Structures are given as structure tokens and as C-alpha cells.
Amino acid sequence: MIKKIIQEKIYNIFNKTFEGVSIDISDVDIVDSKKVEHGDYATNISMKYAKKLNMNPLQIAEKISNQLKSDTETFFDDVVYIKPGFINFKINSLIFNRILKDIYKNRERYGSGIKKNDKLIVExxxxxxxxxxxxxxxxxxxxxxxxxxxxxxxxxxxxxxxxxxxxxxxxxxxxxxxxxxxxxxxxxxxxxxxxxxxxxxxxxxxxxxxxxxxxxxxxxxxxxxxxxxxxxxxxxxxxxxxxxxxxxxxxxxxEKIHETGLLEKTLNKLDNLNAIYDKDDARWIKTSEFGDADDWVLIKSDKSSTYFLSDIAYHEDKVNRGFDRIINIWGADHHSHVSRLKASMKSLGNSQTHFDFLMIxxxxxxxxxxxxxxxxxxxxxxxxxxxxxxxxxxxxxxxxxxxxxxxxxxxxxxxxxQDSDENPVFYIQYANARINSIIKKSGVSELDINKMDIIESDKEIKLIKEIIGFEDAIKDSAQSLSPHKLTFYLQNLAKEFHSYYKSTKILNENQDQVMSRLVLITTIKFILSNGLQLLGASSPEEM
RNA sequence: GCGCCAGUAGCUCAGCUGGAUAGAGCAACGGACUUCUAAUCCGUAGGUCGGGGGUUCGAAUCCCUCUUGGCGCGCCA
Missing domain, CATH: 3.40.50.620 (HUPs)
Structure with a gap:
């Protein structure tokens, strides 16, 4: 959400400052700064648009950052532009505090995407x-x-x-x-x-x-x-x-393909579309005309059907069941089936449905x-x-x-x-268990975000940034169908927590400070246990 | 022969819709338990991103080519 805010700010300034050149908001990439010297977030927009604006990227960066500095008072602590044309942002810690509260309020729902209309099937x-x-x-x-x-x-x-x-x-x-x-x-x-x-x-x-x-x-x-x-x-x-x-x-x-007559129906449809032909006593599909390297047999010379025909019928059925997106997860040894199935679907005229194949x-x-x-x-x-x-x-x-x-x-x-080091799962579960143990020990039954102290320490701000990153981790994992991205994120979050735990005594005499720290680590706990759950793993309260 | 995937630190791998000095875990080495769980932490060292061309302000990332490994090229499923 924070990146979106920065993105919109830049988008608006860009439109105001450089009239006549249209900009696509999705071109405004806001990324996490890799180095502390580079602030919290950064954008490369001035390099991206240098050519279109026919300007030096550094000049563009200067104009944008000057605007950002002048029209915002509390959002940024600092905006600097640097060498090739990057603009680096340092965010005010009050903003981070506000965001942490918002995230905490969402509890386990934090990171979930807005409801989408697309119906998906994953086989x-x-x-x-x-x-x-x-x-x-x-x-x-x-x-x-x-x-x-x-x-x-x-x-x-x-x-x-x-x-x-x-x-x-x-x-x-x-x-x-x-x-x-x-x-x-x-x-x-x-x-x-x-x-x-x-x-x-x-x-x-x-x-x-x-x-x-x-x-x-x-x-x-x-x-x-x-x-x-x-x-x-x-x-x-x-x-x-x-x-x-x-x-x-x-x-x-x-039951669904052979006993319902779906197989014949599909074959007839292909026939009517003139997508099959007879050769050597068998019936073939013209997949080579729709992007595959070869044609394939659907009906063998002994009149029995091939597996491939069932597969076509099956996927025709998936399309007819109204899925917008069909995801198939197959072993890599079946990769040749991808192009022939795609070709078959094309020959059936199914161009609306989006197919994804994940080869394992x-x-x-x-x-x-x-x-x-x-x-x-x-x-x-x-x-x-x-x-x-x-x-x-x-x-x-x-x-x-x-x-x-x-x-x-x-x-x-x-x-x-192994029970330790080498085992990333225990590492994450251990972080979760540790947090749980602290919460228990604190004796605070109800966290109150109104009683929070302001979080300002570097380590804690870093943790909040990591927490904010969960949204991106989910988005990236979902969009690329790559659960491994979530595993890397969770390991990283656990790592940051363990480090924080070691450096900072969370429970002390200052009740407001304790409250803010409890909110911080409880939010981490929401993410860790939820993240593990998304990967099908448990998150024990004690280890 | 054709097609798909991969080649990144000693090992296992991230990073690949182009961006700043290429990252993590493990292994190696050196440190930290009177303190909320040491199943943890802090630090050091470690790289011609398989080779070679090209594209451009900028390439591990895009294109071409070569090479190595895995998998697939049935009237099997």
C-alpha cells in the first residue's frame, strides 16, 4: 500500500510537470532499496522516460524530487536523486507506525487480495x-x-x-x-x-x-x-x-467422459470443424495446423480412442464449465503434451480461456x-x-x-x-513459537494500538518494512504461480525477527513501549503462521 | 536430428517483464547463553553469473551462437 501511495504521488507530479508526454502508472516502479544509503524505497522512472522526454535522467529526477519535497510535509523524511537518475525515498517513521497499526487491525487477513471475478481451476x-x-x-x-x-x-x-x-x-x-x-x-x-x-x-x-x-x-x-x-x-x-x-x-x-458420451461429442465437434482426417485406418487431429509440431492419433486402427482424445474432451469440459483460467500442473516429462493440447484447444475455437502450464x-x-x-x-x-x-x-x-x-x-x-540450522521450516516455526512465548509471558491479554509508543528504532522500522513486504510476496507468488517466493519471504522475515529478538529486550517496564513491540511481533506472528498455513505447514505455539 | 528445462560462491539455490557495489542458506573460520525458548544471534572469508558475440545510457536478466546436464519426441497413459 505504501508503494502505491508513492506511485500515485509520482504519477501526479509527472503529469503536472511534463505536459504532453503521457505516462502509464504501471511504469512507475517503486522498489525496495537494497542499501540503507538508498533510503527505504526507490524508483527508476526518470531513466525509463528519459528518451520519451528527451531529457537527461538526472534532470528529470531533480524536477520530480523537488516537487515531492515541496508538496509533502510528513510523508517523506527525505527525497534524493542520485547518479544515473534514481530517486530514493526515506519515509517518515510516523507513516510506518500508522501502516503497522492498519496491518495489525487486519490480523490474519492481511496480505489477502481483493476479491477477483476470475474463476480458476487447478489440476x-x-x-x-x-x-x-x-x-x-x-x-x-x-x-x-x-x-x-x-x-x-x-x-x-x-x-x-x-x-x-x-x-x-x-x-x-x-x-x-x-x-x-x-x-x-x-x-x-x-x-x-x-x-x-x-x-x-x-x-x-x-x-x-x-x-x-x-x-x-x-x-x-x-x-x-x-x-x-x-x-x-x-x-x-x-x-x-x-x-x-x-x-x-x-x-x-x-464417469465424466466415457459414460456421458462426451468423448464422441468432442470427436464430432472436431470433425465438424474439419480438424481431423483419416490415415492408415486411424483418425488424426491436425494439431500441426494450430501450432504443434506433429499431428496425433485420436482413434486407433482398432477403433479404440487414445488417451489424448480423452484429454481434449476433458479440457473442453473445463472450458465449458466456465473457468476463465485453467492451470495444469504436470510432470516435466509431459511437456510435449502442452503444445499439442494448446493446439487442440485452438482448433476447437477456445481462445478466450487462458491456459497455464506448470511443469514440475x-x-x-x-x-x-x-x-x-x-x-x-x-x-x-x-x-x-x-x-x-x-x-x-x-x-x-x-x-x-x-x-x-x-x-x-x-x-x-x-x-x-536436522532439528536446527539447516532446516528452514523449524527456523520459521521457532520464530513463531518464540513470539508466542513472549506474548504469553507479557501477560497482556488485549493489545491496544491506542496505547502504543511511537516505533522509531532502525531494527523495528526494518521489521515493519519486512512486514509490508508480505503483500508483495503474496502477489508475486500468486501471479507467477511460484510458492517458492513465499518460502524465501518467510525465511527472511523469521531471520529479521530472530535478529531483533536477540538485540532487543521486548518486555520491560515501559508499558507503552512494550505495547508497541507486542503489536509489532504479533503482526509478525500473524504472517508467519498464515504463511506456513498457505504452504500446508503448521505453526506450533511451542517447540 | 527436433523440442522443453537448467548451468550463478565449495554445496543447494534465489535474483531473469533490463537498473545502483550480484544475494540467501548450508559448509569453513572467529565470536556471543546470570537476560522474554542458543532449534538463536554477531562477524570473517568465499564469484571471469557455462563460453563467445550482439542490442543500449546500463545485461546474470533480452537476441544469436556454441557447450554441458536432465527430460521428451508411440495407433502407451
Whole structure:
């Protein structure tokens, strides 16, 4: 909010001072000064408009800062222009105090965006219900859930969705695999097919299957498929629950696309739009005409449909459900699907809806510097259950979003098993717990902002500036779909607090001063616990 | 061969819609507990931003090119 005020001031002065040159208010960037000598905030507007004004940036800066100095009395302590053309602002501490009070009054709502009209859908995880969730899904899940929470907090109407791939070859094979395991348990010595699901987990499913169907004589393949799929989907839901993740919608491919006739409808629509053609006994979509490198098969020569056709139908359905923005969070190994899906949507004439794709790069699990993502002995992936048995859920959630999703990420077990230094989650949680402890100790039950002393110390002003930065952190994270920005912000805020804590005794005899400090740290606590919550992590009151 | 992502301090990574002397955490080194939780703090050291061109007042950031690594290029999902 403070930047907005400065922005408007400059915008107005610019218009008054330089008539004839139109300025876009969004061009007036107000940034945090990186160095103390450069004041609190700065702008580079005079360099930006030097060419348009045909003036030396320094001259422009001079004119603007002179105006700012003359027409404001209490807002700025100082306005200086410097070398290439930057204008630096030093804000009056009374302004900071006023802002702190405003923020405190908003409590946990501080940082939230104004309500936006856009309806968003975020699809993520969407792992096939043919096995347990593993490490590869984990990052996707953590990023997806955090993105949803942040977007909601930022003011969007957000729905999260899990696309259940419960139709087609994989499910058939899953059914067959379970059948083999069940028969194995009953003493039949038959082999698992080459492309069957070899994992040991199916033995457990088979055991439970026999408990549910003791009499196997009249069973059909259908029974195996349904049982295995439902069973594993439940396990997936349990795993997600243990990560503090819940979806608004569970979208069944079978029920929503195949049993409703949506697949044929979509195919017909494409056909009517002249977007498909026949070749080699198959039906192809002309994605190459809409920006993709190749055409793709929708109907195979055996007349069955491909996964891709379902995917087109699914996204056509998302569009028809009225979403303004469709966000898909996919594994990076699916990146080629982006251009072909986009091309298909274009061929269907869906140009209004905005598509975003977040590609999640691979995660490796490191222990003692070695990659243990996949157990060499059994050929099994590390599951979410495995990992959660080793590492605290909060740590997992947080660590999984600390890196930008388009870089590879090494999850270091040694680091996460530490209780201190190396572990950023505890660092933040500890700050929160410390604040809570001080509040308790103070015995002040009701904070009164009218009894506050004026905050003027450098360290405290710095903290207020950091608090103000939360709004930007949320905005940046939301707009770029990057939860990692929030993790960096929170670590920084915690750091500033710890430093302040060490340097300043918060509780003392001066009641007004204590009150102002309590308001300050309580505001930090609101942000820390809220920020952790947005990342799916908890904020214990005591540690 | 084509496409996507990445290459920044010893390690893991921010910064990338161009801005001031390139940042953080860890590791290393040196300090701080009679004081609200030392799961903490303070300080030191550490860099040809993969290489080379270009664009301009100004490039880690934009363009071109080369290079290294990961991933993808099915009538699989």
C-alpha cells in the first residue's frame, strides 16, 4: 500500500510537470532499496522516460524530487536523486507506525487480495490409480496445493481438481495383475505378465480382495479392475490427506467422459470443424495446423480412442464449465503434451480461456550425498508413505516448494532430519513459537494500538518494512504461480525477527513501549503462521 | 536430428517483464547463553553469473551462437 501511495504521488507530479508526454502508472516502479544509503524505497522512472522526454535522467529526477519535497510535509523524511537518475525515498517513521497499526487491525487477513471475478481451476497430481504415490508425485502435490491456497488468498475463486485416469489399458492391466496375485495367493502358480504391475503392493491388495470376495468362482475381470482401482484411489487419498491436501473435485475419466458420451461429442465437434482426417485406418487431429509440431492419433486402427482424445474432451469440459483460467500442473516429462493440447484447444475455437502450464521438474532423494529415489534392490520407487515415515510432514511440504518448479531439485534427507540450522521450516516455526512465548509471558491479554509508543528504532522500522513486504510476496507468488517466493519471504522475515529478538529486550517496564513491540511481533506472528498455513505447514505455539 | 528445462560462491539455490557495489542458506573460520525458548544471534572469508558475440545510457536478466546436464519426441497413459 505504501508503494502505491508513492506511485500515485509520482504519477501526479509527472503529469503536472511534463505536459504532453503521457505516462502509464504501471511504469512507475517503486522498489525496495537494497542499501540503507538508498533510503527505504526507490524508483527508476526518470531513466525509463528519459528518451520519451528527451531529457537527461538526472534532470528529470531533480524536477520530480523537488516537487515531492515541496508538496509533502510528513510523508517523506527525505527525497534524493542520485547518479544515473534514481530517486530514493526515506519515509517518515510516523507513516510506518500508522501502516503497522492498519496491518495489525487486519490480523490474519492481511496480505489477502481483493476479491477477483476470475474463476480458476487447478489440476494437479492426477496420478493413475494403479499404484501408490511416490516421490515424483510429491512435489507436484505440494506445489499444487500451495498454489491453490495462495491463489485463493490472493482473491481468486479457485477449484482444485484431480483427474482420475480410471479407463483404458492401464486399468485393464491393473485388473489382470490383481487377478494374478489373487490366484497366486490361492496356490495357483501363474506368472505376472511382462507389462503387468509387478510391485509388491498388489499382494496386500490381493489379500484384502480375498477378504472381500472369499468365493472367487464367479468373478469377472471387472471385479478385479474395480476393486484394485478403488482400493488404490483410497490409498492415494489417504496419502494426500496425510500431506494436508484435499481436492475440491475428483474427476473420473470413466464417469465424466466415457459414460456421458462426451468423448464422441468432442470427436464430432472436431470433425465438424474439419480438424481431423483419416490415415492408415486411424483418425488424426491436425494439431500441426494450430501450432504443434506433429499431428496425433485420436482413434486407433482398432477403433479404440487414445488417451489424448480423452484429454481434449476433458479440457473442453473445463472450458465449458466456465473457468476463465485453467492451470495444469504436470510432470516435466509431459511437456510435449502442452503444445499439442494448446493446439487442440485452438482448433476447437477456445481462445478466450487462458491456459497455464506448470511443469514440475524431477526430484531426487539424497541421503549421504547418494540418490536413493529408487531402491536398487527391489526396483521400487520411494513412496510418500516411505518418506513421511522418515520426515515430518511440515518439513516435506515446505522443502518441496522451496525451489522454483522448473529446476531439478535434490531433496536432502540429512538436511531434513536436522532439528536446527539447516532446516528452514523449524527456523520459521521457532520464530513463531518464540513470539508466542513472549506474548504469553507479557501477560497482556488485549493489545491496544491506542496505547502504543511511537516505533522509531532502525531494527523495528526494518521489521515493519519486512512486514509490508508480505503483500508483495503474496502477489508475486500468486501471479507467477511460484510458492517458492513465499518460502524465501518467510525465511527472511523469521531471520529479521530472530535478529531483533536477540538485540532487543521486548518486555520491560515501559508499558507503552512494550505495547508497541507486542503489536509489532504479533503482526509478525500473524504472517508467519498464515504463511506456513498457505504452504500446508503448521505453526506450533511451542517447540 | 527436433523440442522443453537448467548451468550463478565449495554445496543447494534465489535474483531473469533490463537498473545502483550480484544475494540467501548450508559448509569453513572467529565470536556471543546470570537476560522474554542458543532449534538463536554477531562477524570473517568465499564469484571471469557455462563460453563467445550482439542490442543500449546500463545485461546474470533480452537476441544469436556454441557447450554441458536432465527430460521428451508411440495407433502407451
Amino acid at each position: 494437479y497430481v492426477s496420478a493413475n490409480p494403479t499404484g501408490y504415490l511416490h516421490l515424483g508425485h510429491l512435489r507436484n502435490a505440494a506445489v499444487g496445493d500451495s498454489v491453490c491456497r495462495i491463489l485463493k488468498f490472493y482473491g481468486f475463486d479457485v477449484q482444485s481438481e484431480y483427474y482420475i485416469n480410471d479407463y483404458g489399458n492401464q486399468i485393464k492391466m491393473l485388473g489382470k495383475s490383481l487377478e494374478v496375485r489373487v490366484k497366486n495367493l490361492m496356490g495357483e502358480n501363474i506368472e505376472m505378465p511382462e507389462d503387468g504391475y509387478q510391485g509388491e503392493y498388489l499382494l496386500k491388495v490381493a489379500e484384502d480382495f480375498l477378504l472381500a470376495f472369499p468365493d472367487t468362482t464367479s468373478l469377472k475381470s471387472n471385479n478385479f479392475e474395480e476393486f484394485a482401482k478403488d482400493y488404490l484411489l483410497e490409498e492415494i487419498k489417504k496419502d494426500l490427506k496425510s500431506l494436508n491436501i484435499d481436492f475440491d473435485n475428483w474427476y473420473s475419466e470413466k 521438474q524431477f526430484v531426487r532423494l539424497l541421503k549421504d550425498g547418494k540418490d536413493i529415489s529408487m531402491s536398487k534392490r527391489s526396483g521400487q520407487y520411494t513412496t510418500i508413505k516411505d518418506l513421511l515415515s522418515l520426515v515430518n510432514k511440515d518439513v516435506v511440504r515446505f522443502m518441496m516448494v522451496t525451489r522454483s518448479s522448473d529446476t531439478h531439485f535434490d531433496f536432502d534427507l540429512n538436511q531434513c532430519l
